[in-house]
Amino acid sequence: MxxxxxxxxxxxxxxxxxxxxxxxxxxxxxxxxxxxxxxxxxxxxxxxxxxxxxxxxxxxxxxxxxxxxxxxxxxxxxxxxxxxxxxxxxxxxxxxxxxxxxxxxxxxxxxxxxxxxxxxxxxxxxxxxxxxxxxxxxxxxxxxxxxxxxxxxxNESTLYLEHLIRNAEDTMMNSSKNNMTAMLLNIDSRDGYTWSHAKRVTKLSLLIAEKMGVTDEQTQWLKCSASLHDIGKLHIDTDILKKESKLTDHEYEIMKRHPEEGVKIIRPLPFLKIAVPAIRHHHERYDGQGYPFGLQGKEIPFKARILAVADAVDSMMNSPVRQNPCAVERVERELQGNSGSQFDPEIVDVVIRCKLLSFF
Ligand SMILES: [Fe+2]
Ligand SMILES: [Fe+2]
The missing domain is CATH 3.40.50.2300 (Response regulator)
Structure with missing residues (x-):
């Protein structure tokens, strides 16, 4: 039948x-x-x-x-x-x-x-x-x-391919991370500051991000951006990096190139693309008087605004070129005094209100 x-x-x-x-x-x-x-x-x-x-x-x-x-x-x-x-x-x-x-x-x-x-x-x-x-x-x-x-x-083949890609990316990331660390240590060997500075800026940036409710995934990228924010100093002359007296206008103009130089260093690594805005804009000021582009207010990427505060705090408290490192109270006064001009007021408010400098 x-x-x-x-x-x-x-x-x-x-x-x-x-x-x-x-x-x-x-x-x-x-x-x-x-x-x-x-x-x-x-x-x-x-x-x-x-x-x-x-x-x-x-x-x-x-x-x-x-x-x-x-x-x-x-x-x-x-x-x-x-x-x-x-x-x-x-x-x-x-x-x-x-x-x-x-x-x-x-x-x-x-x-x-x-x-x-x-x-x-x-x-x-x-x-x-x-x-x-x-x-x-x-x-x-x-x-x-x-x-x-x-x-x-x-679907199985797609999952397997995704797994292979993830593994390849992890390998590439790990080896790039090692290269980046080597670069930061290279700068540190010249100025005795950049490596430890990057670690402290990363720590404070993450404290701020946590208090501001930044998601875990974004926090990972902030960590990456904060660690690498000054990597462009690799291309800055040692004499300028180590200079203890005030930089001349010409030297300052050269120093101001380090955010863009940092972007040039990480640009060949596509998975670090997401860290570019924070690295490029960490010296912008909230009032538009910063560099490299003079961005203003919320035009400045959020992670760059966090970095700007953390960067300035560490510079006030730990920079080797400062004769007298600032105490917490003085730094808080400086932050409040420059809130809305140099810094994002919301971020300053979080740092002060949550007493983050006492954990720093
Ligand atoms: Fe910087
Ligand atoms: Fe810095």
Whole structure:
């Protein structure tokens, strides 16, 4: 019998589908006893038939058996058949559902198809029509499961590729991190300050970010930007870096290049692109009088505004060129005095209110 051959086609375990001969499992959900019995009688030679008189029993079989096809009454006493159809399709999208009804209206059938039914049968059944509808539903199911398998394999390949890319990025990041550390230490060997300065600026920046509710992911990038904010000093002459007396105008102009030089150093590393704005703009001032671009207020990237405060604090408290490092109270007064001119007032407010300098 041709039908029998086409019916024995698919087997699946969990989500994995493998071709293997077996009888398809057909679930009949209909509250009319005679309908259930007659469907079982017709299908029993070609299918494993499970009978459910209502939605609850139907859902039970769906959760405990690997159902291929559901024959579902459109008008169940216990629930609306269309709603049940929709629920089944949401949970088991690859099960084909054939609606059965004694009162077919075009609108009801359209609705059933819209909610995912693959076909419909009108009571009383014609045996040949029933078998033909079942056969078509199984072909559709086989096709859908084939597509699902391909999609699953594609997803697996994508995940694997993403994993490889992440590993490669991690390796690249680690080796770049080592290179960056070596560069910072190189500057430090010339000015005896930049390495420890970068560490303190990073610490204070993270304290500020935490109090301002910055997300974990953003905090990671702030950490990276803060660590590298002065890396451009690598391109600044040692005499200028180490000069203890006031820089001449010309020397100061050269020193002001270090944010852009820093950007040039990290630009070849695409994964550090996100750190560029903070590095480039950490010497901007809130009133627009800073460098390199004279950005003003909120035009200055948020992470750069945090860095500007942390950078100035460390410079006041620890810079080797200062004769008298400032105490916490003096630094707080300086911050307040320059709030809104040099610094973002919200950030100054957080530093003072949360007494962050006492943790610094
Ligand atoms: Fe700087
Ligand atoms: Fe700095």
């Amino acid at each position: 041709a039908l029998r051959v086409s019916l024995y086609y698919t087997e699946f375990t969990g989500d994995n589908v493998a071709l293997k001969n077996r009888k398809p499992n057909v679930l009949v959900i209909d509250d009319a006893y005679c309908v259930r019995q007659s469907l079982q009688f017709i299908l029993r030679d070609t299918c494993n038939v499970l009978l459910a008189p209502g939605a609850l029993e139907g859902q039970f079989f769906l959760s405990t058996h690997q159902i291929d096809i559901v024959l579902l009454d459109i008008r169940l006493r216990s629930t609306d058949g269309i709603r049940l159809l929709s629920e089944i399709k949401q949970t088991y999208p690859y099960i084909e559902i054939i609606m059965i009804t004694a009162h077919a209206s075009l609108e009801t059938i359209r609705k059933a198809i819209r909610f995912g039914a693959c076909d419909y049968l009108i009571k009383p059944f014609d045996k040949n029509e029933l078998m033909s509808v079942i056969k078509n539903a199984l072909i559709q199911r086989e096709h859908a499961l084939g597509i699902k398998n391909e999609l699953d394999m594609l």
